[in-house]
Amino acid sequence: MIDKEQILANLGFDTLTSMQQRMECAGKRTGGVVLLSPTGTGKTLAYLLPLVEKIDVQLDVLQAVVIVPTRELAQQSEDVFRQMKTGARCLALYGGRPAMEEHRKIKEIKPQLVFATPGRLNDHLGKDNLNVFGVRSLVIDEFDKCLELGFQDEMSCVLKYFSNVSSAWLMSATDAEEIPAFMGKLFPKYSKIDFLTENASLQDRVEVNVVNSPQKDKLDTLAKLLTHIAGAPAIVFVSYRESVERVGLWLRQQGFAVEMYHGGMEQEYRERALYKFRCGAANVMVSTDLAARGLDIPEVRVVVHYHLPQKAEDYTHRNGRTARWQSEGSVCLLLGPTETLPDFVTEYKTLDLNGVSMVQPVAPIYATIYIGRGKRDKLSKGDVLGFLCKKGGLRSDEIGRIDVGPHYAYAAVLRSKLRDMLRRVGCEKIKGMKTLVEEMRR
Structure with missing residues (x-):
């Protein structure tokens, strides 16, 4: 039992x-x-x-x-x-x-x-x-x-x-x-x-907003929206892989902490992107509809439809990334000057961004580190936690999510503590093993 x-x-x-x-x-x-x-x-x-x-x-x-x-x-x-x-x-x-x-x-x-x-x-x-x-x-x-x-x-x-x-x-x-x-x-x-018809409470927990963009290219409006939500975890949905790269790279140039996710990426880079977004080392993820299903990302507060969904099912699945497990969330549809809302979007408010005078990205709380040892080396989450506390000088409340893979481990630490921690562990061993410990690369 x-x-x-x-x-x-x-x-x-x-x-x-x-x-x-x-x-x-x-x-x-x-x-x-x-x-x-x-x-x-x-x-x-x-x-x-x-x-x-x-x-x-x-x-x-x-x-x-x-x-x-x-x-x-x-x-x-x-x-x-x-x-x-x-x-x-x-x-x-x-x-x-x-x-x-x-x-x-x-x-x-x-x-x-x-x-x-x-x-x-x-x-x-x-x-x-x-x-x-x-x-x-x-x-x-x-x-x-x-x-x-x-x-x-x-x-x-x-x-x-x-x-x-x-x-x-x-x-x-x-x-x-x-x-x-x-x-x-x-x-x-x-x-x-x-429970498809019985789950009316989901609509009660999601606020739907339409954000009007004065230009056909909605990048400036997107940046203002991300400034408005002030660092809340957000997934920006686009329709094409090329658009993921274009929108993601442009947002990075503006200073936003962004990860990109689509089916054309190698698996290792998709895993890194998901980890950084889940652990709070990035507060924006730009993705195709690949991220609309089958991913467990519990803390998404805002779903942004940069490209409007073509079908009601796509709209529903994208929106399902937020307001998970009885939490609340927001959905924002960016509407260009020549675009019209799909018929399946029936209830919404209009969000006015005129009060956002300048773009101000919010830095994420956490940074991520890469450790070149994993399960094959008998490394556990407890080993990583102990190493970061004893050798890295961190408190347990300064460490976030820890993931241990077959050959490596990832850990989230407070961004303000990153440099000092890396300096402390530079010549240290983890569980008696020499290894590489560095800030995670993209």
């Missing part, structure tokens, strides 16, 4: 939402469940809690598989599960790295739960790298995003390996027409939990 209260405490939550409670009850039974709920409402925890109940940590076999559309979501879901501290072993499997390396990790860790993208999961299943004999639970997270990215054939191929599962749960932010046929391959009869 799991300690639900302790798991919630480990994640920093007090209670479950009504949607999560409904899924928890439905997950106790066998069979199929479809959970429909908007982006940003906590579907990951909604399925992980009942899933933990079905995993026997004493059994040294794979027992549950979670299919996710992107490597970022695979990594984030793995991270959330590790934070739950259930005692079960998990592993994320995704493209962009050698499958042979993952196979070695599978044999080493012997995971009881895997989070996997469809293509990489098919690869491992086809090579018999995963023994699915003991799998009784299958979850498809962000099903509509999987369809959007063209994974329908891969997911259908996966199902033949899991025809004997006792539970199959499908999570989606839209009521996609493909759901009945897909679920019918596993469980012709399934229960449906629909």
Whole structure:
């Protein structure tokens, strides 16, 4: 029996939402469940809690598989599960790295739960790298995003390996027409939990503003808006990868702490951008719609539509980046002189920026450091924290988020303490090992 209260405490939550409670009850039974709920409402925890109940940590076999559309979501879901501290072993499997390396990790860790993208999961299943004999639970997270990215054939191929599962749960932010046929391959009869129409409270927590730009090129208006929100974490959505570079670089030239994020970037640089934005070392992220789904960034206060969304679904998913977990947020649509609002934007206020006389970027509180040692060197978050406190002269409250990867670690420290800390640790060892410690490069 799991300690639900302790798991919630480990994640920093007090209670479950009504949607999560409904899924928890439905997950106790066998069979199929479809959970429909908007982006940003906590579907990951909604399925992980009942899933933990079905995993026997004493059994040294794979027992549950979670299919996710992107490597970022695979990594984030793995991270959330590790934070739950259930005692079960998990592993994320995704493209962009050698499958042979993952196979070695599978044999080493012997995971009881895997989070996997469809293509990489098919690869491992086809090579018999995963023994699915003991799998009784299958979850498809962000099903509509999987369809959007063209994974329908891969997911259908996966199902033949899991025809004997006792539970199959499908999570989606839209009521996609493909759901009945897909679920019918596993469980012709399934229960449906629909929070798409019941989540009216989300609109109550989001303030929608229209910001009129006097010029077709809206960069100056964007800079004034970012000045107006005074350093609040903001995601600026644009429609094209080239626009990410153009807008992001221009904002940097004006002095804003900006990270850029799009599908054309190498995975390492995408991870660095996300880390710096999450930990507060950058307060603006310019992105394509790639960041509209599948990313856990809990502190986004403002969503800016620099390019207007073309579809209502895009508008909803972008807006879902803010007001997460019952918090409040703002949405701003930049409107050029020849543009008109889409029909699906119905309720809004007009935000007047005439009072912003000059652009004044707000510096982020944190800076990020790179440490050239990671999990492969048996380095833990506790080791990094102790090193920064004992050798770097920092207090624990001067250190923010710490992430430890296979070969490196990132840490956020107060920007005002960065130079002195780097000077102190220049010739020091971490856990008896010499390593590079420096401010993170872009």
